[in-house]
Amino acid sequence: MSIHLNAEPGQIAETVLLPGDPLRARHIAETFFENPVQHNSVRGMLGYTGTYKGQRVSVQGTGMGIASSMIYVSELITEYGCQNLIRVGTCGSYQPDVHVRDLILAQAACTDSNINNIRFGQKNFAPIADFELLLRAYSVAQERGFTTHVGNIMSSDTFYHDDFEQYKLWAQYGVLAVEMEAAGLYTLAAKHGVKALTVLTVSDHLVTREETTAEERQLTFNGMIEVALDAALKV
Ligand SMILES: O=P(O)(O)O[C@H]1O[C@H](CO)[C@@H](O)[C@H]1O
């Protein structure tokens, strides 16, 4: 048991999928895992462990934002020995040619969060994905024919910005989309020497203002789950 997870020691697998939404965690376990067992109930942040194609795997909701997700990621690594952490989340596209329902593999994550200023002072740390996981995920996505973009994303502390147009600066520098957790995940993975990747589905579009429903975000973005699980199978 850790402060925010009531799983027993050894109950969580080395490979963990990390959706922000705990109900997406339940959906993943019920849809993709063989014999899923719920390992966490603390704060309703659902987590499950089962097998996928015979290999032990877990899924753990993290909540929204770097602050919440880093609590779960820290405890998964330091208290449960997790080694492969794959975020499966939604994002808002910054680019006209990155469409709603496309997949993004986050090679790196910019952030407007202060987390790394606290760690590194005025020097900038570049949070990046594990190359092997990234390569495997890309190859699975290509095999399945998913429209997939690989590149830089923004992990923002803010969902509702006062200045909606602020995204355009990042878009100009090639940043593909915005979400709220990857930079924290990649930083902690680097600190602890474990593997991390973020696989995203575009749920809405800042340029076209197209959106998907909450139900679709919770239940139907299965392509990214397949990519994450099959990429992890091979590590
Ligand atoms: O769909 P999830 O994984 O929650 O990810 C995205 O959705 C939430 C905002 O609606 C943030 O957590 C953001 O990162």
Ligand SMILES: O=c1cc[nH]c(=O)[nH]1
């Ligand atoms: O953080 C997020 C997630 C989805 N869409 C957004 O615009 N931002």
